[in-house]
Amino acid sequence: MTFIFFNLLVNSIFSLAIGLMLVQFFIWFFRVGTTRWKVFLLSLPFLKIVYDFARGVPEKSVLFSGVDPFSLPPKHQLLSIGAGLDGWTPYVSTVFSVNGLDGTRYNSSIGDYLLIWVHRTFGENIPLIIVTGVLSISLTLLAIRLVQYVRFERQRRLDRTLRAGSKSLALGRRQVDVYVSDAFSGTPFTGGLFKPYICLPADAVQKLTSQELEAVIAHELGHVRYYDLLVTVLIQTLGDLFWFIPGYRSLSRKIDRLREIVADGWAVASGAHASSLAAALLKLKEIPDTSHRLVLYSAFFREKSLLKERIERLVGRTAEKSPRFGWQNRWIRYASAVFISIVVLNSVFGGNFKDEALMKTPAWVDGLFETSCLCIGHKFYARS
Structure with missing residues (x-):
């Protein structure tokens, strides 16, 4: 349970990052003005944090398989970058995977790598201490806010x-x-x-x-x-x-x-x-x-x-540029908002992912080349 929480907490950082990057791109693309639609779009990264956290850790991951990526030979740790459609679901992905010695492909994430590195470097109890500390602070902040709310509401009702x-x-x-x-x-x-x-x-x-x-x-x-x-x-x-x-x-x-x-x-x-x-x-x-x-x-x-x-x-001193690419049209705006929401929720930036199709290597991939200690295989592909 400690390892799962460590993984999810670390990967939540990258959930916000990819969500915010995508939302900012779409706001620029459509030139969304300061309206409730912009507020909605900027709220999507928060929703993505909850969505990714609720999805949990995939069963076929290095976290559950016991595979240590750092102990594998070169070219067994892979980084795949892609964009396209998974069925009818659009996505953008930057995902890690590990090719085991038996040829099995395992899902991995930045949270997995950091967890394994901390475990190996500082000892098996450190992840537990980190998770306990983070959750303790979170619960303390929630408790303080609840106490403030109760006190204020009593005063206001009186x-x-x-x-x-x-x-x-x-x-x-x-x-x-x-x-x-x-x-x-x-x-x-x-x-x-x-x-x-x-x-x-x-x-x-x-x-x-x-x-x-x-x-x-x-x-x-x-x-x-x-x-x-x-x-x-x-x-x-x-x-x-x-x-x-x-x-x-x-x-x-x-x-x-x-x-x-x-x-x-x-x-x-x-x-x-x-x-x-x-x-x-x-x-x-x-x-x-x-x-x-x-x-x-x-x-x-x-x-x-x-x-x-x-x-x-x-007083009329500030004027925004008009939206573009049909954002002014009500139906295009609704359809675009749905599309953007799906893209944001399903995209991955170094986090957990459960779609094993993303792990498949297209025939036209040029191969692997050395990149870094964490990712020795580096592949660029696009799926449609």
Whole structure:
């Protein structure tokens, strides 16, 4: 079990890497603008981490066969790079394999190589120590977040019971509770996975004009409309579990920034005045904020660089180039999103893979040549 977790944790790093590379390529290819579609596409690498983790380790792998790749003769460790269709499933792959002394081909991954190297170099107990340490930190981060959530929700519910005045706004089939609070200070925020609400701190309400307040509420309704809180919960939970993945926090923060811009766009499209929302942004940044943004709530984001970008967009100083290759067409956009999702989920970059067809060597392969200590055989091929 320790070896399996070690393999999956290491390979999750490369799941995010290949997912992000592919998504960034497709965003550039179609020139996807700052819309909810871009948020969706940038969320796919997180989904790939979960997908690859759930698939586990293939049975026919060096991890279960007991084959030590480092002890094999030259040209028994192979790297295969390919792109094409596996049946009807498109993919891009960079996969490792090992050709055993008996001629059997075994799946391998970067996680397998690192595990075997650590086991051989530092001793058999080190992988267990590493896995235990990583999982302990993950569980600790989750526990801290849960405690913060419980404390905050108790405080908010108590505050809500003391507020006599509130109103309910219809958003599709959902009702959103909007109320003013004296317990919190700073920017308005949205909460409630099942019963959404918008909390308006009293100091923010006093500082804003009626039009500015309506624009702010419309912005928060945009978060509710696109289920941003649910996305926040899922990404933050995964971030606690996979805290060790380089670039995870950066991508998560990028999605947060995009969601704020998308919510601005929804507010303006719903009738809010862009100038009023821009003015509200400038006023709200001057109000001292409470720590509610540290928990699971989508808040009125006030990062300085993002604030400047949002205001420039609202006043019309920033214009994006039009999408290309048919992305403007609704049906092409949906079909492309499905295609991109399939490619991202099924592509491999040094991780685990279960499709043994990827292990087959086409007849036209030019052969193997020496490359590195980890990969002595190097093959380039494309399947269709």
